[in-house]
Amino acid sequence: MDHLFSVSRPRRTIAPGAVHIPGWLSTNRQRELVEQCREWARPPAPMRRTALPGGGRMSVSTVCLGWHWSPYRYTRTAVDVDDAPVPPVSPTLVDLGRRAVTDAYDDPAAGRAYEPDTALINFYDPAARMGMHRDKDERVNAPIVSISLGDACLFRFGNTESRGRPYTDVRLESGDLFVFGGPSRFAFHGVPLIHPGTGNAECGLTGGRLNITLRTTGLT
Numbered sequence: 579m580d581h582l583f584s585v586s587r588p589r590r591t592i593a594p595g596a597v598h599i600p601g602w603l604s605t606n607r608q609r610e611l612v613e614q615c616r617e618w619a620r621p622p623a624p625m626r627r628t629a630l631p632g633g634g635r636m637s638v639s640t641v642c643l644g645w646h647w648s649p650y651r652y653t654r655t656a657v658d659v660d661d662a663p664v665p666p667v668s669p670t671l672v673d674l675g676r677r678a679v680t681d682a683y684d685d686p687a688a689g690r691a692y693e694p695d696t697a698l699i700n701f702y703d704p705a706a707r708m709g710m711h712r713d714k715d716e717r718v719n720a721p722i723v724s725i726s727l728g729d730a731c732l733f734r735f736g737n738t739e740s741r742g743r744p745y746t747d748v749r750l751e752s753g754d755l756f757v758f759g760g761p762s763r764f765a766f767h768g769v770p771l772i773h774p775g776t777g778n779a780e781c782g783l784t785g786g787r788l789n790i791t792l793r794t795t796g797l798t
């Protein structure tokens with residue numbers, strides 16, 4: 579039925595450099611990634627709700643590979659958790675990122691040149707949200723690769739000028755790929771809503787949504 583599915587959810591270029599490919603990952607590959615995310619979430623440097631400078635915490639839980647992100651910088655150890663070194667981005671994830679860029683831009687050379695040095699794994703329980711923001715702590719404008727697993731969400735892709743309109747709302751489902759490069763790399767974006775209970779049960783998540791983003795910080 580995949581061929582019918584893709585009629586209702588075709589691949590789409592949302593803005594220059596922003597490409598959404600529904601159903602990019604097989605259920606088996608999704609399940610393997612969910613299992614790996616469980617491993618990465620464990621101590622040392624465990625997944626946590628990131629503390630914000632104002633005293634609150636994010637509603638989303640995050641674990642990092644390669645470089646560790648905390649507001650608003652990248653470090654080699656989990657400075658706001660237990661100060662443990664963060665594991666490297668696995669070669670499997672780098673390879674996944676290269677295939678993602680190749681497919682999104684139909685450009686094998688761009689895929690080969692892609693060298694993500696960081697992965698952020700975000701977990702959303704059904705009440706978690708991510709407000710509109712820009713990812714601007716990276717020093718280079720290489721594309722960002724995003725993989726969605728589990729519950730579907732409403733993803734809001736905005737503009738580079740402000741948090742407000744115009745924006746495009748996209749439903750991201752388990753197994754979807756989104757690549758943000760070129761002029762879209764520094765656009766505002768957020769996740770205003772999770773759709774509870776809409777996940778692919780076979781991918782091994784009983785509830786909630788996982789998102790893997792691959793980035794290039796440009797740090798050494």
Ligand code: MD3
Pocket residue numbers: 698700708712713722723724758762763764765766767768769789791
């Ligand atoms: C578009 N995560 O971790 S995914 C984030 O679904 C983040 O967990 C969301 O925003 C999530 O910072 C959105 C992908 C994403 C990441 C970076 C982007 C989309 C982007 C940078 C520019 C434009």
Ligand code: FE
Pocket residue numbers: 711712713767
């Ligand atoms: Fe972001």
